[in-house]
C-alpha cells in the first residue's frame with residue numbers, strides 16, 4: 001500500500017469518502033488522498049463491472065472516476081481535496097438524466 | 099506480380115463491404131488502401147442505418163436503402179458468426195424530431211410523396227404527436243412538437259463494422275495492403291494492372307471504392323466520378339446508463355453508453371478541422387431536444403468528410419471503355435453496407451450490375467441540350 005514519505009508542511013483537510021470522514025493533507029488530489037487512506041479501487045467499469053483505481057495521475061487514463069459533490073465521472077487525480085467535499089465511488093456508468 | 103480475381107481500391111466501409119461480399123462469393127480479392135494520412139469517412143461517421151428520408155424524389159434509392167435495411171439484421175448476424183465481431187446493430191426504429199408545425203407538415207408531405215414507393219401499404223413511416231413521442235422518449239424537451247418515425251431505421255457501430263468486414267476478408271481469400279496508394283490502373287489483356295506502393299498487382303476486375311479518391315482514379319478507366327467532400331462534425335459524451343431506446347437522425351446512444359450528437363453539413367473543401375461555432379450549434383440543438391444533456395460532458399469531437407455526388411444519390415457504374423472496372427460511391431456507407439456486401443458484390447462477381455442499379459450511373463449528371 002501507499003505510505004507518505006515525509007511529514008509534510010501543509011495542514012490537514014477533512015473530506016468524506018462514501019460518507020466516512022477521511023483526513024487528508026492540504027494540496028492532495030482526491031486520488032492521492034483516497035490511496036493514502038488505504039483504498040485501492042474507486043469505481044467499477046461500465047463494461048464488465050470490474051474494480052478500477054487511480055493509475056496515470058495525470059488526467060489521461062480516466063481510471064480514477066468518482067462522484068464529487070453530486071457531479072458524476074470526475075477525475076479524482078485532477079481535483080484537489082477541499083474541506084467537507086463529498087466523494088462517492090463511481091459505480092459503472094453514470095445516470096444520464098438527473 | 100500478384101494476381102487476384104478482383105482488386106478493390108479503398109479499404110473504407112464501401113471497399114471493405116464489397117471486398118467481403120466478393121470473398122464470400124469465392125473470389126480472391128486484394129484491397130489496396132492508403133495509410134493514416136487518408137481522408138476516411140468510415141472512421142468518422144455517425145453510425146446510422148437510416149431509411150426514412152432516403153430517396154425522396156428518387157424511388158430507386160428509397161428501394162435500395164430499404165433493401166439494405168432489410169438485409170442488415172441477417173448481415174449483422176452473419177458477420178458476428180463469421181468473425182466474432184458483432185457490429186452492434188439495433189433496429190428499434192428511428193425518430194426525426196420536429197420543432198414547429200411547419201416542420202411536421204414538411205415531414206408529413208415527404209411521407210405522403212414516398213408512400214407508394216414500397217407498394218400500396220407504404221413502409222410504416224408515420225408522424226407521431228408529442229404525446230406519442232413522449233411514450234418512446236420520455237425525456238424530450240418542451241420544444242419538441244412531434245416526430246416522424248420509421249420502423250426500418252436503426253444504428254450500428256461503424257468501427258466494429260469496419261473491423262468485422264476486414265476480419266471476414268482476412269479469414270477468406272482476401273488480402274489487405276495498407277500504405278498502398280494506387281497510382282496507375284491500366285488495361286492488361288482481359289484484366290487490369292494496378293500500380294500501388296511500388297508493387298504491381300494484376301486483377302481480372304477492379305473496383306474503385308476509394309471515396310474522394312475515386313474522382314482521379316475513375317478518369318484512368320473511363321469513369322466519370324464527380325464526387326466532392328462535404329464536412330460533418332460530431333460530438334461524443336461520457337458514457338451513461340442506457341437512456342435512449344432509439345436513435346434520432348442527429349442524436350444516438352451507442353452500445354458503450356456514449357451519446358453521439360451531430361452532424362453538420364459544411365461545404366468546406368478538404369478542411370477537416372472542427373470548430374467551436376458548429377460544435378456549440380450542435381450542442382445547443384441537442385440540449386433543446388433533450389435538456390438533461392446539458393449535464394452530460396462532451397469528451398471528444400471531430401470532423402470528417404462525406405463522399406458526395408452532385409445530387410447526393412449513390413453512383414454505381416461499370417466502365418464502357420474498360421469493362422470489368424467498376425466504381426462504387428455513396429454518402430451512406432453504413433446504411434448501405436448490407437446491400438453492398440450481399441446484393442452489389444454478387445453482381446460484380448457476375449460481371450454486370452443489375453437493372454435496379456441502372457438509375458445510379460453518371461449519365462444522370464449530363465446536361466442535355468438541343
Ligand SMILES: Cc1cc2nc3c(=O)[nH]c(=O)nc-3n(C[C@H](O)[C@H](O)[C@H](O)COP(=O)(O)OP(=O)(O)OC[C@H]3O[C@@H](n4cnc5c(N)ncnc54)[C@H](O)[C@@H]3O)c2cc1C
Pocket residue numbers: 107108109110111112113114130131132133136137138139140141142143144145146147148278279280281307308309310311312315328329330331332360361401402403404405427428429430431432433434
Ligand atoms: C460526419 C459524417 C457522418 C456520417 N454519418 C453516416 C451515418 O450516420 N450513416 C451512414 O450510413 N453513413 C454516414 N456517413 C457516410 C459514411 O461515413 C460514408 O458513406 C462511408 O464511410 C464512405 O466509405 P468509403 O469507403 O466510400 O470512403 P472512405 O471511408 O473515405 O474510404 C476511402 C478509402 O479509400 C482510400 N483511398 C483513396 N484514394 C486511394 C488511392 N488512390 N489508392 C488506394 N486507396 C485510396 C482512402 O485511404 C480510404 O481508406 C457519414 C459521414 C460523415 C463524414
